[in-house]
Amino acid sequence: MPRRTTALLALTAAIAVGCKGDHAGPPPAPASSASAPVISSAAPLLSDTAAHAMIVDDCLSCHTEQMLAQQRLTPRQWASEVKKMQGWGAPVEPENIDPLAAYLAAKYSTETAPERVPTISPADAAAAIAPLPDGAFAGGDAGRGATAYHELCATCHADDAGGAAVGVHLVDRPLLHRAADFARVVRSGRGRMPAFRVEDVPDAQIANLLAHLRSSR
Ligand code: HEC
Ligand code: HEC
Incomplete structure (x- = not known):
């Protein structure tokens, strides 16, 4: 995907350069503004x-x-x-x-x-998403997790966790098998996702949420 994107961009850039001749009509701009970005906004x-x-x-x-x-x-x-x-x-x-x-x-x-x-080795890349033991977040109850999910998360991530306008999809994410990382995102927030207080999502509730999300496909 990144390679393809780069190739596409190179192509777009090439086309843009190739089209320069089309704009040869108007008189040449003063030298001072020749390289200034053409942005309409005065901000x-x-x-x-x-x-x-x-x-x-x-x-x-x-x-x-x-x-x-x-x-x-x-x-x-x-x-x-x-x-x-x-x-x-x-x-x-x-x-x-x-x-x-x-x-x-x-x-x-x-x-x-x-x-x-910067590049990382295939081994480091694999390690970054490899499942980790649940530790303190083991043994969750999927039913309780579903209730908590619908109260706290579904407005952004959708009822089926498939993602919506604001929240990304949460089905089959590697993070669901890295419980401590999952807990960190929930408790610290990320981007437009707010941080949840530990009192609202204690370890047992994180375990429940994980059990629920792992069962949704
Ligand atoms: C909801 C997901 C999503 C968000 C948020 C998003 N993008 Fe994208 N972006 C995509 C997708 C999908 C593609 C591939 C589009 C394609 O193949 O035509 C892409 C491709 C790109 C590309 C590569 C060029 C291209 O058009 O393929 C650039 C650059 C880019 N996005 C910039 C941004 C910027 C800047 C923002 C924030 C303002 C942003 N994106 C936010 C999904 C997103
Ligand atoms: C106000 C909207 C909102 C709410 C509520 C919300 N999220 Fe999010 N969540 C997001 C957004 C947006 C992202 C993407 C953040 C980013 O990477 O920029 C996200 C990302 C995540 C991620 C990271 C996914 C990944 O693989 O990187 C997890 C996990 C997550 N949310 C779980 C939850 C859980 C569990 C709840 C409920 C306790 C919740 N979220 C509530 C908006 C929300």
Whole structure:
């Protein structure tokens, strides 16, 4: 998938370059603005912190940060990319589309040096998702888990855990077999998912939720 994406992007970039001649009509722009990104928004560029918060909320439920950092797109391409992602379910607020696209265009432009991609060994990759013993979260009750799930989680992740507008799907996730990591996400939150207090999801309740989610297919 990442390889295919890169190839597609290279193709898109090639097409964009190939099309430059079409715009030869208007008189040449003054030298000072020739390389400035063409962004319609008058808003100042987002700070790294504000942009990062948006990216966490709007993009990282489906992508890694690194995947985004590898992109090299023109302002126009970033603008249409962000809109396209809305179509795929990215919950970007309408007023954030232009600022986010402008930020991404400034940070990951066709002028930016290529991203060096760190690699991990196949063994480390496999270890990162390998099942781990349940420890303190063993022996949950799926029936109680279903009740808790419908109270606390279903609004975002859907009744059948298949995912909805906000929450990702939770069926057959490797995390369901890494109970401590699962508990950490639930208790710390992630992106648009709020943190649940340990009192509300004690170890036994985490075990119940896991038993329920493991039984949903
Ligand atoms: C709900 C899941 C989801 C979210 C959230 C999401 N994307 Fe995507 N993204 C996808 C899918 C699916 C593809 C592959 C699209 C395709 O094959 O046409 C993709 C592809 C991409 C690509 C590769 C180019 C392409 O169009 O294939 C980029 C760049 C990208 N997304 C950026 C973003 C940015 C920036 C955000 C946040 C604003 C975001 N995505 C949020 C699902 C998502
Ligand atoms: C307000 C919406 C919301 C609620 C409520 C919510 N989640 Fe989430 N959850 C999300 C979103 C959004 C993500 C994706 C976060 C990201 O990676 O950006 C997520 C991610 C997760 C993940 C990580 C999945 C993975 O494989 O990486 C787990 C596990 C999870 N949620 C479990 C739960 C459980 C269990 C509950 C109930 C106790 C719950 N969530 C309640 C929105 C929600």
